[in-house]
Amino acid sequence: MTRRAVVAAGLAGLALLAAGLAGCGRGGGEPAGTAVLGILLPPGERPFWEPIARSFEASRPGVRVDLIEGPQSTDLRENLYTAALLARDPTFDLVYLDVTWTPKLAAAGWLVPLDREFPPDELAALLPAAVEAGRYRGRLYRVPVRTDVGLVYARADWLEGAGLPLPTTYEELERAARALQSPPGRWGWVWQGRQYEGLVCVFLEVLTGHGGFWIDAATGEVGLDRPEAFAAAAFLARSCAPGGISPPGVTTYQEEESRRLFQDGRAAFLRNWPYAWRLAQREDSPLRGRVAVVGALSAPGGRPASTLGGWGLGVSRYSTRPREAVAFIRHATSLASQRALCAPTGYAPARLEAYDDPELRAANPLLGRLLELHADAVARPAVPGYAMASDILQRHLSAALSGAEPVERALRAAARETRLLTAAGGRR
Amino acid sequence: MSGRGRAEAWGLAPAALLLAVAVAVPALRVAQLASSRVTLGEGIEVGAPTLEAFARLWQDGRWWISLRTTTVFTAASVALEMVLGLALALLLHRRFPGRGLARTLVVMPWALPTAVMALAWAWIFNDAFGVANDLLMRAGLLREPLAWLGRPGLALAAMVVADVWKTTPFVTLVLLAGLQGIPSDVLEAAALDGLGPARRLVRVVLPLLVPSLLVALLFRTLQAWGAFDLVYVMTGGGPGGSTETVSLYAFQQYFRYLDVGYGSAVAVQGMAFVAAFAWVVARAARGRGGVA
Numbered sequence: 001m002t003r004r005a006v007v008a009a010g011l012a013g014l015a016l017l018a019a020g021l022a023g024c025g026r027g028g029g030e031p032a033g034t035a036v037l038g039i040l041l042p043p044g045e046r047p048f049w050e051p052i053a054r055s056f057e058a059s060r061p062g063v064r065v066d067l068i069e070g071p072q073s074t075d076l077r078e079n080l081y082t083a084a085l086l087a088r089d090p091t092f093d094l095v096y097l098d099v100t101w102t103p104k105l106a107a108a109g110w111l112v113p114l115d116r117e118f119p120p121d122e123l124a125a126l127l128p129a130a131v132e133a134g135r136y137r138g139r140l141y142r143v144p145v146r147t148d149v150g151l152v153y154a155r156a157d158w159l160e161g162a163g164l165p166l167p168t169t170y171e172e173l174e175r176a177a178r179a180l181q182s183p184p185g186r187w188g189w190v191w192q193g194r195q196y197e198g199l200v201c202v203f204l205e206v207l208t209g210h211g212g213f214w215i216d217a218a219t220g221e222v223g224l225d226r227p228e229a230f231a232a233a234a235f236l237a238r239s240c241a242p243g244g245i246s247p248p249g250v251t252t253y254q255e256e257e258s259r260r261l262f263q264d265g266r267a268a269f270l271r272n273w274p275y276a277w278r279l280a281q282r283e284d285s286p287l288r289g290r291v292a293v294v295g296a297l298s299a300p301g302g303r304p305a306s307t308l309g310g311w312g313l314g315v316s317r318y319s320t321r322p323r324e325a326v327a328f329i330r331h332a333t334s335l336a337s338q339r340a341l342c343a344p345t346g347y348a349p350a351r352l353e354a355y356d357d358p359e360l361r362a363a364n365p366l367l368g369r370l371l372e373l374h375a376d377a378v379a380r381p382a383v384p385g386y387a388m389a390s391d392i393l394q395r396h397l398s399a400a401l402s403g404a405e406p407v408e409r410a411l412r413a414a415a416r417e418t419r420l421l422t423a424a425g426g427r428r
Numbered sequence: 429m430s431g432r433g434r435a436e437a438w439g440l441a442p443a444a445l446l447l448a449v450a451v452a453v454p455a456l457r458v459a460q461l462a463s464s465r466v467t468l469g470e471g472i473e474v475g476a477p478t479l480e481a482f483a484r485l486w487q488d489g490r491w492w493i494s495l496r497t498t499t500v501f502t503a504a505s506v507a508l509e510m511v512l513g514l515a516l517a518l519l520l521h522r523r524f525p526g527r528g529l530a531r532t533l534v535v536m537p538w539a540l541p542t543a544v545m546a547l548a549w550a551w552i553f554n555d556a557f558g559v560a561n562d563l564l565m566r567a568g569l570l571r572e573p574l575a576w577l578g579r580p581g582l583a584l585a586a587m588v589v590a591d592v593w594k595t596t597p598f599v600t601l602v603l604l605a606g607l608q609g610i611p612s613d614v615l616e617a618a619a620l621d622g623l624g625p626a627r628r629l630v631r632v633v634l635p636l637l638v639p640s641l642l643v644a645l646l647f648r649t650l651q652a653w654g655a656f657d658l659v660y661v662m663t664g665g666g667p668g669g670s671t672e673t674v675s676l677y678a679f680q681q682y683f684r685y686l687d688v689g690y691g692s693a694v695a696v697q698g699m700a701f702v703a704a705f706a707w708v709v710a711r712a713a714r715g716r717g718g719v720a
Contacts, residue, residue, distance in 0.1 A: 079683050086472060086688075108468050108686055184556075184573055193578075195666025249555025249575035251667055261556055387684040399668025404580050 035063045035321050037328055039094040039313075040080060043069040048345055052337045056328055063324055074098055085110040085316065093319035094328060097142050099133045099310050100197065100380055100390070106136035107384035112315040113139045117326045126333065126350050129377045134312055136382050141314050143329050144350035146341060148309030149373040150205055153262065153270045153277070155180070156292035166292055170209060170235055170299045173269060177245035180268040188245030190258040191271035193236070195398035198254055200380065200390050201307040202271055203397055207232040208378045211302035215381040215389060220422045224393070225415035231299065233407045237400055251401045263287060269294070273309065277366050278346040293369055296376060308377040312350070348374075385421050392417045455699075462696040466689035481693035491694060493669060494677040498698070501584060501673065502652040505591045509648055510641070512592065513599025518629075520600065521607045531604075538597035546661035549590035553577050553662075580670035583663050587671060591658060595651065599644045606640025607633070642713040646706055653702045674698040 041049055046069050053065035068091075070077040078101060084092055085105065095101075095111065105111050118140060123131050126144055134142030152173070154166060158180050167173040177188025192198035204214060212228030215221070223229055239246040250258070255272055262270035263279065265286055270276065280287040296304035313332060315325040331337055335357065338349040343363040348370045354360055355371045383389055396414035399405040405413075462482070465475035485491050520531050537545065552559050553576035564570040577583045610633065618632045634641075656675040659665060665672035665680075672680075674694060682691030 082683050082686070086468075086686075104686065194664065195668065196664050247555055247573075247575070249573065249578055251578035252555065252575055252663075257554060257556075266556065385685065387680075391680065391684070394666070395669040398666045399670075402578055402580065402667035404668045404670065 035324055036066050037093045037324055038066045038091045040068045040070040040092050048341050051340045056331045088318050090318045090320050092316055093321055093325045095314045095316055097312050097314050102142045103136050103382045103384050103386045106141040110317050111141040115140045127374055129308055129374055130350050133379045142312040144312040145332050146311050146347040147350055148273050149306035149377050150201055151306055152294040154292045154294045155268050157290040158268055166294055170297050177268055187247050187267045189269040190261050190267040192253055193251040193401055194254050195394045199394055204307045208305035209298040209302045217381040222415050222418045225412045229411055230408050233411055237407050305376050305378040306373045308379045388421055389418055458692045459696055461689055462692035472688055481690050494672045494674050498673045504588045505652045506648045508592045509596045509599045512596045516600040517603035535597045537594045542657045543661050545594050546658045550662045553586045577663050578667055583671050602644040603640050606637045610636050646709045
């Protein structure tokens with residue numbers, strides 16, 4: 001390299017470094033004294049938060065809400081929040097939390113308790129199950145904004161053609177699926193079987209449907225090596241085994257892979273979230289008017305239950321404007337804001353009166369049904385080591401489904417590891 | 429120091445600073461976290477030094493599995509990449525019409541972001557919509573669709589295929605540069621001595637290519653050993669944890685379980701293994717008068 005090239009390259013490096021450092025600063029061009037509230041959102045949701053942020057700013061002069069677009073993936077946004085909180089970074093005043101993050105972030109001391117700001121009579125206006133999911137060790141850290149429930153969809157036209165009723169039990173589902181399928185072109189039942197959080201959501205529904213439980217957050221008891229858990233896991237394993245009602249590849253599916261199969265008319269039943277309904281009913285959808293909502297299923301001795309999902313807001317411990325952040329949460333859960341977020345998207349609101357709102361009802365005909373499903377929803381356990389507990393279950397279930405481990409042995413191992421985890425207070 | 433030397437030192441200073449800030453400081457910090465009692469209070473609090481985390485590693489079954497997975501993945505990927513990379517380099521070294529275009533095309537996969545490429549491969553290996561099953565069934569090699577990413581051995585093999593596709597171009601480029609450095613009169617002399625093409629390759633070209641081969645081997649091993657994005661996107665470590673690499677495991681401990689100390693220990697121990705390997709290769713290269 002010539003001398004000039006060396007110097008030029010060096011200068012270019014310095015310039016890059018300087019640009020990087022300068023990029024770390026925030027704001028700029030803000031009138032002095034403006035309080036900025038930062039929140040990281042999935043990119044797809046930002047347009048619907050825009051009116052909520054603007055109406056909040058209008059009611060609070062001197063406050064600006066900075067809606068920062070994060071990656072689409074839930075895991076990646078969790079990592080961004082985690083990295084910021086680990087570094088005590090005040091960029092994100094508000095944390096837009098998935099239902100499963102609460103115990104982890106609360107146990108780390110990164111969220112401000114909100115019990116005093118949100119008294120019981122105010123919380124009574126929100127879905128009880130969704131509020132409950134925001135508590136950790138009796139204190140409230142997350143206020144729900146929108147919720148999700150897992151549910152089973154069916155091809156109503158196929159069922160009708162075969163003279164079959166909508167199934168209400170897993171046994172009926174299996175029988176109907178078998179009658180309607182002709183693999184590999186058309187399958188009976190598709191769901192999420194990949195080793196990830198979605199598998200835990202599916203299993204929790206089948207488990208509760210069979211009368212079992214995962215972890216009792218109150219007593220710390222683990223139910224994974226009980227007969228009900230064996231029966232639930234055996235049902236899933238049987239479904240994707242050769243000659244079963246699900247494609248063998250279901251063990252690699254997340255939401256979209258399973259939904260596409262259903263949307264393509266290649267499956268009779270689908271387990272997914274409410275968003276799948278909207279896509280099935282679109283103008284250009286071949287399934288328009290052909291899909292029925294089965295809801296949740298059960299087996300003898302169990303209760304039909306949907307896994308509870310959803311998103312809520314918490315206040316970062318490192319926020320410099322906690323008071324404004326609380327005010328924003330209150331604003332986001334108002335009826336007007338719930339309309340702004342849920343009418344165009346079809347999300348299920350957290351506010352109870354929103355379920356009777358004519359505008360929202362018109363935007364989402366499924367709303368009444370979702371409210372019913374919420375009443376029976378089952379939450380994932382709020383234990384501090386939730387991520388680890390979930391991974392233990394995911395690994396062993398996935399091994400059982402892919403045939404690498406017999407069902408009972410896999411669940412016994414999962415139960416043993418989970419007990420070690422809960423005994424150690426969530427930390428191993 | 430001469431004037432020229434001083435100017436070069438100044439010119440290199442920003443790069444050195446960048447290396448220190450971007451590599452040395454974080455690496456030392458991770459080493460410190462791995463060998464201390466770490467708690468999460470007000471941010472990350474570093475306590476007394478301890479080697480507990482490393483002791484815990486040896487009893488951690490999941491760590492051993494991830495180590496085995498990483499080793500198999502690295503060995504299989506790098507071996508295939510070296511063979512294919514060499515073949516491609518020899519081909520592209522020859523003169524033929526359209527060589528420029530061919531060289532550009534070969535480099536394309538290397539230019540793609542890994543996450544994007546991994547997502548594409550995940551769909552290629554999808555059982556119902558995937559091209560892999562479709563082609564194999566049309567060719568009569570498969571009777572029914574295979575859940576590639578749903579079986580432990582197959583999932584790892586699929587990952588190796590994706591990695592080979594993406595990074596063989598790198599090996600090709602390094603070896604092509606090495607081939608161009610071989611003086612043509614050496615080869616002409618060998619031809620005059622009556623050596624056929626195959627023997628010229630084995631007796632003359634390959635020995636002269638050893639430094640480039642070692643560089644390619646070293647770089648590829650380091651990268652394959654650290655495989656993260658490919659696994660994260662294609663399988664998430666499944667099925668049954670069978671494709672979890674050391675990097676993915678360190679990441680899970682650090683970010684998902686917030687076990688900062690243990691996650692750092694997993695990363696440091698993994699780094700130690702690969703550093704030892706790099707040292708052996710670098711010594712071999714020096715023994716050969718290589719450039720590494």
